[in-house]
Amino acid sequence: MIHLAIVDDHPLILNGIKELLSEYTHIIITGEFPNAKSLLSAFAVSCPDILLLDIQLPDKSGDKLLIELKKKYPGLKVIVLSNFDSALYISNMMSNGADGYLLKTSGKLSIIHAIESVYQGIPYLANDLKKKVSQLEEGVKKNMSSKFMLTKREKEVLQLIVNGHTNNEIAQKLFLSIHTIENYRDNILMKLEVKNTALMVKKAIALSLVD
Numbered sequence: 781m782i783h784l785a786i787v788d789d790h791p792l793i794l795n796g797i798k799e800l801l802s803e804y805t806h807i808i809i810t811g812e813f814p815n816a817k818s819l820l821s822a823f824a825v826s827c828p829d830i831l832l833l834d835i836q837l838p839d840k841s842g843d844k845l846l847i848e849l850k851k852k853y854p855g856l857k858v859i860v861l862s863n864f865d866s867a868l869y870i871s872n873m874m875s876n877g878a879d880g881y882l883l884k885t886s887g888k889l890s891i892i893h894a895i896e897s898v899y900q901g902i903p904y905l906a907n908d909l910k911k912k913v914s915q916l917e918e919g920v921k922k923n924m925s926s927k928f929m930l931t932k933r934e935k936e937v938l939q940l941i942v943n944g945h946t947n948n949e950i951a952q953k954l955f956l957s958i959h960t961i962e963n964y965r966d967n968i969l970m971k972l973e974v975k976n977t978a979l980m981v982k983k984a985i986a987l988s989l990v991d
Contacts (some may be wrong), residue, residue, distance in 0.1 A: 782899050785811035787819045788834035788861065793884065797832065800888050807895060816840035823853065830857045830898055832882075835864070835873070843876055850877035857898045867912035870905070874913070880904035930971060930989065937964040942981050942990045 784807055788794050794812050801807050810828045813819040816839050819831075831849070835842025842860065849856055859880035860873050870881050879898045882891060886906065894904040905913065930938065933954075940950045947965070951958045965977075974980050984990045 782807045782830060782895060783810045783828040784808065784830045784832065784895065785813065785819070785822075785828040786832045787813040787816070787837065788832070789814045789836075789838050790834070793834070793861070797891070800891060804892060807892075814838075816845050819845075820848075823849070827853050827856055830859060830879075830895060832859050832861050833878075834861045836862075843873060846873065846876050846878060859894055859898055859904065865909065865912070867909075867915065870909055871913050874903070874905075881909060882906075883909075930968065934964055934968055934971075935989070937961060938968050938980075938984055939990045941965065941968075941977065942984055 784801070786794055786797055786809065788797075798809060798812070801809065810826070811819070811822050813822065816837050833842055833846060833849075835846075837845065842862075846858055846860070849858060857879045858877065859882055860878045861882055861884055862869075863884050864870075865883060873881060880894045880903060882894050882904075883906070886894075890906055897904040936954065937950060940953065945953070947958050947961045950956075951961045954961070969975070969977075969980055972980055972983050974983055
């Protein structure tokens with residue numbers, strides 16, 4: 781059984797979701813709430829498996845409530861309900877801990893799929909939203925990569941550092957002096973705006989600067 785709660789200040793939305801889910805006996809609605817205050821009071825006593833969260837509540841913004849809920853109830857799965865299809869907004873909500881994101885115009889099968897997927901620990905985004913977010917993230921990566929422009933030789937050195945080679949090994953592979961390799965390493969640290977090799981490697985991978 782999947783225990784589900786819904787928070788939305790629009791009775792039509794609440795009733796519509798209840799009616800939609802009524803034929804699915806493995807999904808039990810354990811709570812319906814018009815605002816964040818009533819939800820938080822109820823959750824202090826008993827927390828469901830999944831929450832359908834409207835992001836436009838009268839007493840608290842959905843993004844703040846999401847962060848608060850995830851901190852208090854780390855096992856709670858949250859599916860955001862929204863009219864916003866902005867890739868940036870969706871990406872931010874997922875980064876803040878949302879396990880799924882549904883538009884209020886979503887059909888019955890999409891809603892059921894989202895609930896069942898999230899219950900199984902699989903994040904849910906409809907294909908069109910997933911594509912939007914993916915395009916946004918790729919654009920951000922490209923912009924970040926262009927910001928940290930490395931020379932061809934710096935990229936070679938960086939790749940070898942990421943692969944775990946020491947300065948001595950890199951110097952031998954590239955037929956350069958250790959002093960030259962150290963200079964390249966310092967330049968890369970400066971360009972990537974990091975203080976040590978571990979952070980350099982982490983940032984290089986995150987920005988797809990290396991293979």
